[in-house]
Amino acid sequence: MTITSANEIADGQGREPALRDSAVGNDKRDLVLLVAGGLAAHALLALLGLWRDFAWPAIGLSFILLVLIGERAGRLVPVRGRGIYERTLAFGFPALVLLTWQLAGDYGLLNTTWFPQPSRIAAGLWDLTVRYDRFSGTSLLGRPWLIPEVYAADGMAGVWKLLSESHLLATVGRVLGGFILGAVPGVLLGVVMGMNQTVRLMLDTTLSAIYVLPKIAIFPIVMLMFADPFGEAPKIVVVALAVFILMAINTMAGVRGIDKVYLMAGRNYGARGWSMLRHVILPGAMPVIFAGLRIALGTAMIVIISVEFVRAKQGVGYITFYYWEVLNPEKMYAGLVVVMALGVLLTYGLQWLQRRLMPWQR
Amino acid sequence: MTSAMPAVAAPKIGARNVSKHYPTVDGVMVALEDFSLDVTEGEFVCIVGPSGCGKSTFLRMVAGLESISQGAISIRPGADAAKPLNSVVFQEYAIFPWKTLADNVAFGLQMRGIGRKERLDTARFWLDRVGLSRFADYYPHQISGGMKQRVSIVRALANDPEVLLMDEPLGALDAQTRVVIQEELLRIWEETRKTVLYITHSLDEAVLLGDRVILMSAQPGRHLATFKIDLPRPRSIATTNLPAFAEYRAAIWEKLSAEVTRAMEARP
Numbered sequence A: 001m002t003i004t005s006a007n008e009i010a011d012g013q014g015r016e017p018a019l020r021d022s023a024v025g026n027d028k029r030d031l032v033l034l035v036a037g038g039l040a041a042h043a044l045l046a047l048l049g050l051w052r053d054f055a056w057p058a059i060g061l062s063f064i065l066l067v068l069i070g071e072r073a074g075r076l077v078p079v080r081g082r083g084i085y086e087r088t089l090a091f092g093f094p095a096l097v098l099l100t101w102q103l104a105g106d107y108g109l110l111n112t113t114w115f116p117q118p119s120r121i122a123a124g125l126w127d128l129t130v131r132y133d134r135f136s137g138t139s140l141l142g143r144p145w146l147i148p149e150v151y152a153a154d155g156m157a158g159v160w161k162l163l164s165e166s167h168l169l170a171t172v173g174r175v176l177g178g179f180i181l182g183a184v185p186g187v188l189l190g191v192v193m194g195m196n197q198t199v200r201l202m203l204d205t206t207l208s209a210i211y212v213l214p215k216i217a218i219f220p221i222v223m224l225m226f227a228d229p230f231g232e233a234p235k236i237v238v239v240a241l242a243v244f245i246l247m248a249i250n251t252m253a254g255v256r257g258i259d260k261v262y263l264m265a266g267r268n269y270g271a272r273g274w275s276m277l278r279h280v281i282l283p284g285a286m287p288v289i290f291a292g293l294r295i296a297l298g299t300a301m302i303v304i305i306s307v308e309f310v311r312a313k314q315g316v317g318y319i320t321f322y323y324w325e326v327l328n329p330e331k332m333y334a335g336l337v338v339v340m341a342l343g344v345l346l347t348y349g350l351q352w353l354q355r356r357l358m359p360w361q362r
Numbered sequence B: 001m002t003s004a005m006p007a008v009a010a011p012k013i014g015a016r017n018v019s020k021h022y023p024t025v026d027g028v029m030v031a032l033e034d035f036s037l038d039v040t041e042g043e044f045v046c047i048v049g050p051s052g053c054g055k056s057t058f059l060r061m062v063a064g065l066e067s068i069s070q071g072a073i074s075i076r077p078g079a080d081a082a083k084p085l086n087s088v089v090f091q092e093y094a095i096f097p098w099k100t101l102a103d104n105v106a107f108g109l110q111m112r113g114i115g116r117k118e119r120l121d122t123a124r125f126w127l128d129r130v131g132l133s134r135f136a137d138y139y140p141h142q143i144s145g146g147m148k149q150r151v152s153i154v155r156a157l158a159n160d161p162e163v164l165l166m167d168e169p170l171g172a173l174d175a176q177t178r179v180v181i182q183e184e185l186l187r188i189w190e191e192t193r194k195t196v197l198y199i200t201h202s203l204d205e206a207v208l209l210g211d212r213v214i215l216m217s218a219q220p221g222r223h224l225a226t227f228k229i230d231l232p233r234p235r236s237i238a239t240t241n242l243p244a245f246a247e248y249r250a251a252i253w254e255k256l257s258a259e260v261t262r263a264m265e266a267r268p
């Protein structure tokens, strides 16, 4: 009975002692009852010929039932199996949602014109990946399978030309370019604002005001600042601006949150100026800076996708919007899938950087 | 100070009529008033006083980490100009969570531009002195409070300053750890004979460690009394069993208890 001692206590509250050590038995019984009951309810509906009419409430209730089943199953899992159990929940649930979506589409419970099944979205994604659009001279990835051929013919210039036709790389370039261009000065200004009260008082209100502006709304102004308003520069700069403001505000909070005693220790042991920044202020504010970078990455993605929606001839946001306009929802969804995958990948990259730069946090 | 004065007479730490005022919304708060103190070279001086009497404030002023409202404080430089004048052991440890223990201990040397190999050798030597060489590559969150304070102490010692300023370094530790580190401190001090200014709220600690004990009054902090402790060196925990130890302790306590009572009655 050692494994279940925690929930014995939880379950046993207000009950008689004699009932206490039957918790495992209870869980097993409940589990069987819940699974059988759920299946029986679906079968009954089907027998009465009502399943189709009540499909959505039935599916909804089944998911609630699933939570109850999962919870009981979780208590029965031995400590050694916890990892597998947790992964099953984390990946199994989204898989189940996709499967439900797929089946609901296949059986006509969904309007597949606007909500195409995952299989069709996957097919659309595949088509996007291998397709080269002759008219606009673009492709999703830049046809990497042609690289050896092109390299043999034209060398690096050819490879570069090939990759520059990629929607994905266009978006990645804008996001990363804007992110770095905004984050570095943003962190530096944040440090100055955190350390110097005068600068802080002068800038805090202004930054807070610009922070809440939707960056897409000031994009036209940013465009006007450049000789080529339709080129890459305004797109990168508007991302950089969003990241800059966020990182300045965030870093300022991080620097102000550093315990004063670390600043005193740094000074007393001879740190001044750059060495103070490098050895005390930056590492002290690092946890908050990374929390900010994570949010800034999301913001950068939102800004670049919306900019590409309205003002671009290339990019993942552009294809997403383009396929919506030409009423090809499969590929529009495929574009959204690429955006999500990109978000996950960039977040992983940031986490990797965080582990490298902050080894003291395990 | 003119060079005409004989060098022996000049104190290592000289504080002349020092006051500290904090401006607050309801007027000026006097944290320290007209406080003078001379510490000679190689002397271990303990300051005791009710909490809030301005001990930490005074120590930070000596360290140059806080401005002085009135008066003057000087630390006489030694023959070696490269040596730092002072190193502080802070009440809150203040070792950097983002550096390994070795890098923490080597920090002062690093800031003075000493090469990586040499400073890490020094750090390892000092970590070894307090039994922490095994943990050189650990981060502070992986070790206990007592170990952290040891690191904080050897960070100051590795920096080899002219004077060592310690602010209730053992205040947050449990009784056993405290005794162990007190013994370590005594052992190291007998060998190095550094000039030390040591703040504590423990009378036992003050009498055990100090050549002199300075008693301060409750807020605003003033000089109340000085006790010269003529217990034989080298000392150890066994020293606390001497009859003379108990006498010093009782004499200081008599003065201090009157002051604490006065301070508590004065409080609104």
Ligand SMILES: Nc1ncnc2c1ncn2[C@@H]1O[C@H](COP(=O)(O)OP(=O)(O)O)[C@@H](O)[C@H]1O
Pocket (backbone or CB within 6 Å): B022, B024, B029, B031, B049, B050, B051, B052, B053, B054, B055, B056, B057, B058, B219
């Ligand atoms: N920055 C500050 N502003 C206003 N008052 C302060 C400040 N720092 C310390 N004080 C006050 O000065 C007094 C002395 O503080 P401190 O030196 O920390 O005392 P101790 O170390 O003896 O306990 C306390 O009453 C404290 O409230």
Ligand SMILES: [Mg+2]
Pocket (backbone or CB within 6 Å): B055, B056, B057, B091, B167, B168
């Ligand atoms: Mg204090």
